[in-house]
Amino acid sequence: MITALFGLACPAWVSTHVWISALVGGGVGILVVAALHAFAQPKTVARPAPSQQPLSQTYDPFVHGSATEQRAAHRRTGNPVEVLIRRPGSEGSQLRGYVLDRSTGGLCLRVEVVLEAGALLHVRPVNAPPITPWIEIEVKNTYQTDEGWQLGCQFVRTPPWAMLLMFG
Numbered sequence: 001m002i003t004a005l006f007g008l009a010c011p012a013w014v015s016t017h018v019w020i021s022a023l024v025g026g027g028v029g030i031l032v033v034a035a036l037h038a039f040a041q042p043k044t045v046a047r048p049a050p051s052q053q054p055l056s057q058t059y060d061p062f063v064h065g066s067a068t069e070q071r072a073a074h075r076r077t078g079n080p081v082e083v084l085i086r087r088p089g090s091e092g093s094q095l096r097g098y099v100l101d102r103s104t105g106g107l108c109l110r111v112e113v114v115l116e117a118g119a120l121l122h123v124r125p126v127n128a129p130p131i132t133p134w135i136e137i138e139v140k141n142t143y144q145t146d147e148g149w150q151l152g153c154q155f156v157r158t159p160p161w162a163m164l165l166m167f168g
Helices: 002-006 016-039 161-166
Strands: 076-086 095-102 106-111 120-125 135-144 149-155
Touching: 076 106, 106 135
Parallel strands: none
Antiparallel strands: 076 095, 076 120, 095 106, 106 149, 120 135, 135 149
């Protein structure tokens, strides 16, 4: 019957029941794909205009940072890491200091002597292997504390992640 309807030549062992099963299975498959396509579309949620949102929802200092925060990168504190500090080109004289906090943008160092803002320095962890390269930093600000001087320093070029990990 179906072979006569579609004009298909079929082997004798293919019965009408096989054709009906194949057509029903194909139809169900098409319906499943269409249903998945219809229900899997991302839904857009209508949000109120920014002026309608309460202030507490529009600005969160824990998400967006403090209004007075000037850092581009989040800083981390941790155990102080002892470092060697030297001026570029001075191979012999080295100063010791400690990294108090660090970020991908720079370091906060504690030293015994004051260094002027704008100074270029090289820094390397004390426990680093001798082949470890020196990292170039620029002193951005200084202030005196009870333990010595704290230097806010910025990397001239951000070092590789493996080098950053050596500073704690």
